[in-house]
Amino acid sequence: MRPPPQFSNLRMCWVPVSGEGDMAGTLQCRWASIGLLAVCCVVGCGGSKGPQRVAVRGAILFNNEMLKAGRITFTPIDGSKGPTAVATVTDGFYDFNVLNGPVVGKNKVQIESIIDPGFAMDDEAAYAKASQEKGGVPVLPQQPIPPEFNQQSKLVVEVSPDGEKKLDFSL
């Protein structure tokens, strides 16, 4: 009489199971493979996300006039951490979406005016020429918005995940 196959009771998929009981074995096998597939899918889908960002928009007044061209920067401070959010201000308005908006929490706001030096900023030749004409000093004009709104900004806003999504500033 032939001895029974050694591993037949374990019913592992990759062990040759012969004779009786292989029907049950393949059934278990099917469930095992489905289970494996499911586990792989669940494990494989885990992605890393950055901090939560919020869509914010608003208007900026400088000296009671709409800021024509500028830049608004939200930098997280005081415990809130995350990347900075920068938007361009056009004719007084700025607009962030949930992908590039400020992170939830306290944010320092810096507002700058984009100054027109009389040539396009990517025109190196014009910059070099202007520099030569001025005798080698910096060519770009001074920032018209005072430093307490940009370089040494004291403007702090709390960005909440829900609620007020409209932030206006009057400088």
Next chain:
Amino acid sequence: MPRGRKSRPGFTLIELLVVIAIIAVLIALLLPAVQQARESARRTQCSNNLKQIGLAIHNYHDSYTRFPLSSIDPGLGKSGVFASILPYLDQGNTYQQYNFSLGNTDPTNLIAVSQKIPAYLCPTAPFRRPVPISGCDSNSRAPGTYAACTGSLDPYGTFPTTANPTSVPNNGAIVNSGSGSTSMRDLTDGSSSTFLCGESAWNFGDYLWGAMPATPCSGQVRWGFTYWSSPYPLATAFTTAGPFNPKSMQGDSSRLSSFRSEHIGVVNMLLCDGSARYISENIDHNLLNSLATRSGGEVVGDF
């Protein structure tokens, strides 16, 4: 005795099918991983490029006891870091061709500035238009994908002058000629927590050729500005003042001097100790600014 199942050991058809199915699942899982392995290799190659650049800058420092300037002239038009370190990157012949008293856009320097230097090109970064286009990219300058870190403020900044009393000098490890010069001893924050260089990319789909200077390309998509030979801030003298790793310009040309890359979610940055690190694009901005400054006095934690 009937022949059949009993007498022949082996696999049944269903078992075979299951095995094949499992193999198929494993292959399906593995194939994307292979693609990621390719990208991973390119990213490692990119960090190797940065390390070579770091080594070259250290060798430059050994020769001149200071770091190369991001721009050797106040007009920001002659040459910068990547031209200064050429002899230390085995590019001595290109260096010999370069006339440093003339600008990088001077036709005399055409042969030097049009050299594509492998160490200055990240293997991940695709070029969505040919660079250079003769007649558009001035002086047919070859592209680069790396830029020096000049701090956390305005890259154009210099010491205050009578014309601009609020101007603030560069506060990074590499500075422009208007902000003095720097050497290892100026890195009081520690060379392991100060950026030396970082990545740039040709990835701004909304950056168009301007009307001035007039070129045949005006109005077409320009994608980027980083020519290795140009010392201009939008080309190779970046700061962390703007957004980190932006994907578009949004009408603000200062974003051209933001560190950015074509890798997914990270930017390769070179530190002053010569090591290259992958920095997540979601890094806290205050931490990023601390790393960009050479003597800010900040305590930098883990990053």
